[in-house]
Amino acid sequence: MIRRKRDPFRGRLALPGGFVNEGETVEDAVIRETREETSLEVEPVEILGVYSDPKRDPRKHVMSVVFVGIIDSGIDNAGDDAEKIEWLDEEKIEPIEVAFDHMRILDDYKRWKASGGTYWSKKRGND
Amino acid sequence: MIRRKRDPFRGRLALPGGFVNEGETVEDAVIRETREETSLEVEPVEILGVYSDPKRDPRKHVMSVVFVGIIDSGIDNAGDDAEKIEWLDEEKIEPIEVAFDHMRILDDYKRWKASGGTYWSKKRGND
Numbered sequence: 001m002i003r004r005k006r007d008p009f010r011g012r013l014a015l016p017g018g019f020v021n022e023g024e025t026v027e028d029a030v031i032r033e034t035r036e037e038t039s040l041e042v043e044p045v046e047i048l049g050v051y052s053d054p055k056r057d058p059r060k061h062v063m064s065v066v067f068v069g070i071i072d073s074g075i076d077n078a079g080d081d082a083e084k085i086e087w088l089d090e091e092k093i094e095p096i097e098v099a100f101d102h103m104r105i106l107d108d109y110k111r112w113k114a115s116g117g118t119y120w121s122k123k124r125g126n127d
Numbered sequence: 128m129i130r131r132k133r134d135p136f137r138g139r140l141a142l143p144g145g146f147v148n149e150g151e152t153v154e155d156a157v158i159r160e161t162r163e164e165t166s167l168e169v170e171p172v173e174i175l176g177v178y179s180d181p182k183r184d185p186r187k188h189v190m191s192v193v194f195v196g197i198i199d200s201g202i203d204n205a206g207d208d209a210e211k212i213e214w215l216d217e218e219k220i221e222p223i224e225v226a227f228d229h230m231r232i233l234d235d236y237k238r239w240k241a242s243g244g245t246y247w248s249k250k251r252g253n254d
Contacts, residue, residue, distance in 0.1 A: 023181045023188060024179075026177055026247065028249070044250075046244065046245045047174055047245035047247065050153055053152060054150045061149050061150060065177050065190075116243070120152070120171070120174065121152050122155070123171075
């Protein structure tokens with residue numbers, strides 16, 4: 001997780017990510033944003049889910065595509081929106097510490113590790 | 128598939144779909160667009176993939192989230208952008224007949240039926 005340097009949710013934990021540029025694929029944006037915030041080179045492996053609840057970002061209606069990836073190379077070093085990088089035991093993350101709906105995404109990631117599947121904001125049986 | 132009533136790709140085959148409204152989740156947009164174009168009520172089951180190649184739509188850079196769904200109810204009746212609805216054997220669809228990158232999506236759907244997974248424009252080993 002990264003510790004956010006800026007508002008919204010300044011000082012909270014978040015998954016690395018950001019906005020897709022026009023002319024860029026979403027998978028390239030994942031690689032670029034992770035590089036900018038963590039200095040790590042990642043390769044997308046699967047799509048975990050698509051999160052588009054209109055209230056999930058206080059700034060405006062934002063949709064996030066979340067990938068599961070592997071780290072290919074690099075030494076972690078916080079940059080851009082990240083104040084620092086924290087390697088955490090996922091069972092010990094405090095929900096109150098987590099920005100946006102990223103705790104929900106982490107919960108879906110635990111479901112994915114247990115039984116696969118894909119996830120979205122209004123998926124039934126997933127609240 | 129629907130037979131497109133309007134440009135781009137007027138007269139070609141396409142998967143039902145359309146643009147997400149501000150304040151609407153992507154899964155609700157899938158349900159609404161399918162209803163508008165086919166009169167069928169669908170329930171999303173899994174995310175097949177996210178397609179965001181900048182050249183996939185001649186109008187502008189568009190990202191599509193593609194869901195696999197089941198038909199809950201309804202009698203098919205073409206509406207909105209759809210000139211008519213065609214129920215086709217997926218093995219007999221001519222690629223030249225298919226709009227946008229929807230043939231690629233159909234190919235990924237065949238992969239999904241065989242072995243699951245999720246798909247995106249630059250996924251390796253998938254050209």
